[in-house]
Amino acid sequence: MSNILVIAEVSEGELKRATLTCIGFARQAAERTGGTVQALVVGKGVGAHAETLAKYVSTVHVADDGAFEKPLAETYAKAIAAAAESAGAHVVCMAATAHGKDVMPRAAALLQAGMASDIVGFGKDGMQLQRPIQAGNVIATVELTTEVKVVTTRPTEFEAATESEAAGEVKALTVDVGTPKTTFVAFDKVASERPELGDASVVVSGGRGLKESGNFPALIEPLADKLNAAIGASRAVVDAGWVPNDMQVGQTGKVVAPNLYIAVGISGAIQHVAGMKGSKTIVAINKDPEAPIFAIADYGLVEDLFKVVPELTEKI
Amino acid sequence: MKILVTVKRVTDYERKAKITPDGSALVTEGMNFVPNPFDEIAVEEALRLAKTHGGEVVVVSIGPKDAVQQIRQALAMGANRGILVEAEDVDPDGVARILQKIIADEAPNLVVMGKQDTDNDANQVGQLLAGYLDWPQATFASKKEGLDSDQEKKQVPGVVIEGEKATVIREVDGGLETLQVSLPAIVTTDLRLNHPRFASLPGIMKAKKKEVKELGVDAIGVDVSPKVRILEYKEPAERQAGVTVSDVDQLLEKLKNEAKVL
Numbered sequence A: 001m002s003n004i005l006v007i008a009e010v011s012e013g014e015l016k017r018a019t020l021t022c023i024g025f026a027r028q029a030a031e032r033t034g035g036t037v038q039a040l041v042v043g044k045g046v047g048a049h050a051e052t053l054a055k056y057v058s059t060v061h062v063a064d065d066g067a068f069e070k071p072l073a074e075t076y077a078k079a080i081a082a083a084a085e086s087a088g089a090h091v092v093c094m095a096a097t098a099h100g101k102d103v104m105p106r107a108a109a110l111l112q113a114g115m116a117s118d119i120v121g122f123g124k125d126g127m128q129l130q131r132p133i134q135a136g137n138v139i140a141t142v143e144l145t146t147e148v149k150v151v152t153t154r155p156t157e158f159e160a161a162t163e164s165e166a167a168g169e170v171k172a173l174t175v176d177v178g179t180p181k182t183t184f185v186a187f188d189k190v191a192s193e194r195p196e197l198g199d200a201s202v203v204v205s206g207g208r209g210l211k212e213s214g215n216f217p218a219l220i221e222p223l224a225d226k227l228n229a230a231i232g233a234s235r236a237v238v239d240a241g242w243v244p245n246d247m248q249v250g251q252t253g254k255v256v257a258p259n260l261y262i263a264v265g266i267s268g269a270i271q272h273v274a275g276m277k278g279s280k281t282i283v284a285i286n287k288d289p290e291a292p293i294f295a296i297a298d299y300g301l302v303e304d305l306f307k308v309v310p311e312l313t314e315k316i
Numbered sequence B: 001m002k003i004l005v006t007v008k009r010v011t012d013y014e015r016k017a018k019i020t021p022d023g024s025a026l027v028t029e030g031m032n033f034v035p036n037p038f039d040e041i042a043v044e045e046a047l048r049l050a051k052t053h054g055g056e057v058v059v060v061s062i063g064p065k066d067a068v069q070q071i072r073q074a075l076a077m078g079a080n081r082g083i084l085v086e087a088e089d090v091d092p093d094g095v096a097r098i099l100q101k102i103i104a105d106e107a108p109n110l111v112v113m114g115k116q117d118t119d120n121d122a123n124q125v126g127q128l129l130a131g132y133l134d135w136p137q138a139t140f141a142s143k144k145e146g147l148d149s150d151q152e153k154k155q156v157p158g159v160v161i162e163g164e165k166a167t168v169i170r171e172v173d174g175g176l177e178t179l180q181v182s183l184p185a186i187v188t189t190d191l192r193l194n195h196p197r198f199a200s201l202p203g204i205m206k207a208k209k210k211e212v213k214e215l216g217v218d219a220i221g222v223d224v225s226p227k228v229r230i231l232e233y234k235e236p237a238e239r240q241a242g243v244t245v246s247d248v249d250q251l252l253e254k255l256k257n258e259a260k261v262l
């Protein structure tokens, strides 16, 4: 048996859309290698999510247990390894979210599997996979030499799967988690009414050109409100503490690919560009005509942002 | 307390990588090499912890002979001694299994590593190592106090150790998570954990005399044949150059009628 197992992610009680993009990847993989697409959902009280997932895959493995109330890599990796065995999986994949990045390499160690991170596509044959390296300046085609292959997939690069015709079966999975050495203490959530950065169709990002933290609420938020956009930022302003950490777009933050990305007062360092150059349309507002961001922008406005951002917000 | 820190030799982050004409390798000639920036944050955190709790900081790198330079840089920041495992092009799994052997020998109480190396962008080794050792892991370590806080100025560690437990604040999607792990444990660093110090001139002088043990992979006894085989490198599709618009009105016109995104 050689099937493909997708690890679902439930966050704050909701099934993440990124999971459907990973099912999209898995279906393409199944066309290349054969086998069925199955899924695993881990958590406490996740039965309803298992039913939802059954609309997309042939078998849903459910590890539903109080031990899984919080997404700890230590316990979840054990569930993933157990499910991989019971699914007869040769590919085990999950979206490259913060949780996916945390847990999948640990699961790979338990499975003695080779792992490819942040996959953006396939190579010519079989399970040849493509991944960006060097801050997105190079695409490497790789092959995993192990029998079981672990993969994380970049959510922006795969279409979310649509429901299949036949509903899949749901199977309970029991997992021995032993005595965990990790204890969950707290989650401090960043409250936001805005669309999630990774899913939004419009993103407005601000950088150091905004000069001070108060200019995020003064200039960026009204523009984002008008466009129903998510807000992103460069590392410079996240480090400065102007905005929460999880707004960082880039090589070492979040990767986004909205229909419209508006970069305000961002120079366009390669590390930033690595996280947004897949956007459909890019607008850059920067007063320096030499700023590297203009080399990748579809529309560049060489102006003082303090003058043109309020005008843009007003006229949209 | 003994703290092990890993440092990878990577190309300077301001570089633009070049591929050899046949697509089989990356050009290293003329490249400037530095310690992986996340590993500098790891060294800094380890030094602060060692200062707070007492103990020793041991730096490990797996790489070419020249990786000794990056070990010396960590020693110049204040780490006590180094271990270089000479081996080229080892994949993350091989690195994790080499580190597992070194840990069996050194028996540290804590291992601090970067979350990701900026050449390969794998974000794997810490988690793989934790899996192999069956140790708890706290990846993407951060802190609530900002990088301009008093706590940062006083070089207080972000990782809080009390007895046999470490409390770590992590950067996750949608906020910050706090975990407690029992020691020994693996911690990987994110960008907001600290500002790494610069090496002082006396630090650099002292580093020259610190011990760096050099080992071959054979001596360690790990099979490093790759689990991830690289078949080809190529350049990503380039974006087409765009246009400069003269004012907000023209921008809006283009966004509506040409890009059709408004």
Ligand SMILES: Cc1cc2nc3c(=O)[nH]c(=O)nc-3n(C[C@H](O)[C@H](O)[C@H](O)COP(=O)(O)OP(=O)(O)OC[C@H]3O[C@@H](n4cnc5c(N)ncnc54)[C@H](O)[C@@H]3O)c2cc1C
Residues within 6 Å of the ligand: A206, A207, A208, A209, A210, A233, A234, A235, A236, A237, A248, A249, A250, A251, A252, A253, A254, A264, A265, A266, A267, A268, A269, A270, A271, A272, A275, A285, A286, A287, A288, A291, A303, A304, A305, A306, B013, B037, B038, B118
């Ligand atoms: C290990 C590592 C990882 C990193 N990861 C990331 C990452 O994931 N994401 C990321 O973003 N960065 C990352 N960086 C940082 C990156 O290298 C840059 O330092 C950062 O992106 C710069 O942010 P910025 O563009 O806001 O600031 P700057 O480079 O300072 O640019 C500010 C821009 O604002 C413009 N400006 C100033 N005033 C005005 C005005 N009045 N009107 C209009 N324009 C104005 C200036 O012309 C300038 O171009 C990383 C760096 C390292 C070393």
Ligand SMILES: Nc1ncnc2c1ncn2[C@@H]1O[C@H](COP(=O)(O)O)[C@@H](O)[C@H]1O
Residues within 6 Å of the ligand: B006, B007, B008, B009, B036, B038, B039, B060, B061, B062, B063, B092, B095, B112, B113, B114, B115, B116, B117, B118, B120, B121, B122, B123, B124, B125, B126
């Ligand atoms: N060759 C190496 N030598 C020492 N440490 C390494 C090496 N490769 C990876 N690491 C460590 O593992 C972390 C994560 O790297 P990676 O999984 O390759 O992205 C890095 O920040 C380093 O601390």
